[in-house]
Structure formats: structure tokens, C-alpha cells
Amino acid sequence: MFDPSSKIVGMSWNTHSLISRFAASGNFSSNPGSLIKVVPMESFLQNCQEELEGLSRNVRGRIYSRLGIEQIIDKENTVIKSPSDFIWSFRLNPGTEINYVRVFEVERSNFTMSHDSSRDGPPGHSYIPTSLGSDISALEIYCTFSDEPDWGMDQDIFSCPDYSMGRPPFGPRSGKSSQAAFHMGFPHEHRFFYRAIPGLARSLLPIRAAMGFDLAKIAFRGGFDYWGWRFAAWGAHYLQDITCPFHCCPFPPGIKNLLKKFFWNPNPFKFYHNNRNYLRNRHGLLEAVVSYLMNESVKDGTNSPLIDALNPNHKKLPEDLDLVIQEVSRIPCMLAPKINDSMVNLFYWPLIDKPEYYLNEDPLFPIGKIIGDAATQRPSMYSVFVDMVSQCLSQAGRVTRYSLELFRR
Numbered sequence: 001m002f003d004p005s006s007k008i009v010g011m012s013w014n015t016h017s018l019i020s021r022f023a024a025s026g027n028f029s030s031n032p033g034s035l036i037k038v039v040p041m042e043s044f045l046q047n048c049q050e051e052l053e054g055l056s057r058n059v060r061g062r063i064y065s066r067l068g069i070e071q072i073i074d075k076e077n078t079v080i081k082s083p084s085d086f087i088w089s090f091r092l093n094p095g096t097e098i099n100y101v102r103v104f105e106v107e108r109s110n111f112t113m114s115h116d117s118s119r120d121g122p123p124g125h126s127y128i129p130t131s132l133g134s135d136i137s138a139l140e141i142y143c144t145f146s147d148e149p150d151w152g153m154d155q156d157i158f159s160c161p162d163y164s165m166g167r168p169p170f171g172p173r174s175g176k177s178s179q180a181a182f183h184m185g186f187p188h189e190h191r192f193f194y195r196a197i198p199g200l201a202r203s204l205l206p207i208r209a210a211m212g213f214d215l216a217k218i219a220f221r222g223g224f225d226y227w228g229w230r231f232a233a234w235g236a237h238y239l240q241d242i243t244c245p246f247h248c249c250p251f252p253p254g255i256k257n258l259l260k261k262f263f264w265n266p267n268p269f270k271f272y273h274n275n276r277n278y279l280r281n282r283h284g285l286l287e288a289v290v291s292y293l294m295n296e297s298v299k300d301g302t303n304s305p306l307i308d309a310l311n312p313n314h315k316k317l318p319e320d321l322d323l324v325i326q327e328v329s330r331i332p333c334m335l336a337p338k339i340n341d342s343m344v345n346l347f348y349w350p351l352i353d354k355p356e357y358y359l360n361e362d363p364l365f366p367i368g369k370i371i372g373d374a375a376t377q378r379p380s381m382y383s384v385f386v387d388m389v390s391q392c393l394s395q396a397g398r399v400t401r402y403s404l405e406l407f408r409r
């Protein structure tokens, strides 16, 4: 299962499992008696069918009304008996697979092994299958499945004809980036901005986060703790996402630079072609660096400010989810332009400006070398960058604990 020759490096903020592990580990009982049996989704669906059908109608209603599409929900007769009914009813990617796995601890991998970005989920090399009926700890369920929303379940939803969801409020209709509307949100823009680009106010992230928590409540009430922790982890994923500067700020490199480029050559098609990768290469660079640094420090046991940042004391967050989203994304959104500028100057990699180059798909991107060069050749810039990223991760840790506390109240 493990392929040490794989050259794919960790390219994503989806160190979600690490964020959950270090932010939440003190909140789980270490008592080995607290192991939980892996239960098939079918049993959970059979036992909680009525409540799930009610919740799914509510979730669909919220999605369509956020998108400004007239509701057809009341006429739909939804029965949730199988995983595919579940996927359809909650408007997940019809290609979603329900996998039973646990995440492989990075520190147990060998040093030559590359980091697994986990972006595509199982059977990536950082997952180990867990058989139905076997035991797993609540913390392991929580860490493993806080990555799950990035395994494809929110992709290709707008391009699914059965769902009739129209165009996404932002981001592409299909492909990996089509999950953007579910994993990003922009709660800090001026109202003029929303009037100019109304889609930016229609993020579906809050609906997905609430869906995860509501599903978890149903599962816990029904005695399905495995599914309770798995869904709770989904909710945590979306809230962790909103603390990433590129997920809560629409354009960290600054809109002015781009407008200048446009006015030099005001041909919309050329402009799109030349700048398609401008933003996503910067987004990819940040996530690749953060993921790499966190994985490295856990793997070789060295202290890292990025890991330490996950566990400070914070003021308690309000109960209201929209207020929580506003609060934890405030600092990341404010720091986004500075983080972008500092990163571009620090990790010098001019290819990110080339229209044809897409960093996330470059298997030869020398991430270890560019980080090493930055740290040794530009140490003070490097520490400013790490400090700013730590402030964002600190919010990720904070909101992970908030997500856990929902199940203690």
C-alpha cells in the first residue's frame, strides 16, 4: 500500500487530521475502554431514517434558498435507506464512496516517504482500512474524517443534472476546485463588494458545517457513536477551512494588481487564460508549505510553532455558527494580503506567475528545498511568515475545540 517512490508531496492545508489531533487530543478520554465499533452506514440509516429525512429536507431547502433557486423540495419524496439515498438527499457528489479507514500516523512512516496530501482520500497511502466491527478510538475517527470533505464529496455537485443547482456562486462547475463554494466563504467584505459580485455572499460553507453537526447529533442520539464522531469531524473540517487565509479572503494578492494587468490588455479571454493560475498557484503554495512544515515536525518530533499554535487559550466562542465563522476568520482574512506578499517573496518560485503552470500538479516542485533555502537565507522574513501563519492556525485550533464542545453542552 505504501509507495516510497511516490513523489507526490503534501500540497494542501488538509493537514486537517493533524489540526484535529493536536487541537483536540486533550479533549478525548485516553481510557482504552472508550473504543468504538466501526458500524456500517446502512445500520445508522435504518435506525435514524425519519430524523435523517427531516434533516435532509431542511439542508436542501437551505442550499437552494442560499443559491436563490426556487424550491422543489416539498414535492420531493425522499426515502433514506441506502448510502446512495443519503448522498442524493444531502446533495453530495454522486460519485462519493463511503470508506472505512483510519489515518496513518505520519511519525510512523519512514523518512524517505513523501507526504500524502490525502486530497483524493482513500486508498491514498496514508490510510489503513478498518473492518466493520473492529475497534477504533473516538480521537482516531475524529482526526481521520476531519479530512473527509476534501476527498471529493463536495465536487461536481453543480454539474450533476439531477440536482438542478444552477451555476456555483463562485468557482468552477466541475473538477477538483468545484468544491470551492462549500469550502470557502467571505464574511468580511464591504457591502459594495457583495453588490458588485453577489455570488461571494452565497457561500454554502455554513450550511455544510451545520449539516455535519446536525448529523452528528442524530447519530449520537441514536447510539451510533462511530457516525457521531465522523459527522462531527465533517463539521470541524469546514470551520477549519474558513481559518485559511485563501479560503476567507476572495483575492489575497490584491485586486489592484490584477486590474492593472487587465487594463494593459483588456481582452477578457486572453486575460482569463493568462491569469487562470495566478490565484490558485498562490493558494497551492501556501497550503503546500504549511502542510509540509506540519508533517515534517510531527514526523521528526521537533517542536514547531505551527503545531504549538493549535493549543493556546482563547476566549470562548459564541454558540451561533455564523458569529463563530465571522470571529475565527477575522484574523486570517486581515492577514491574507500580508501572508501572500511575504510568501511570494520568501519562497521564491517564479513559475507561479506563468499562465500554463499549475503548482498543485507539478510532481517535481522542490518543496523541501525552497523551504530550506528560505529558512537559512532569509531567516527574519521566514519567522515573520511563520508567525502570521501561526496566528491563523491558532484560530483553526480554537474552532476545532468549539466543534467538540458542541457535543458536551
Ligand SMILES: [Zn+2]
Residues within 6 Å of the ligand: 149, 150, 183, 237, 241
Ligand atoms: Zn476543505
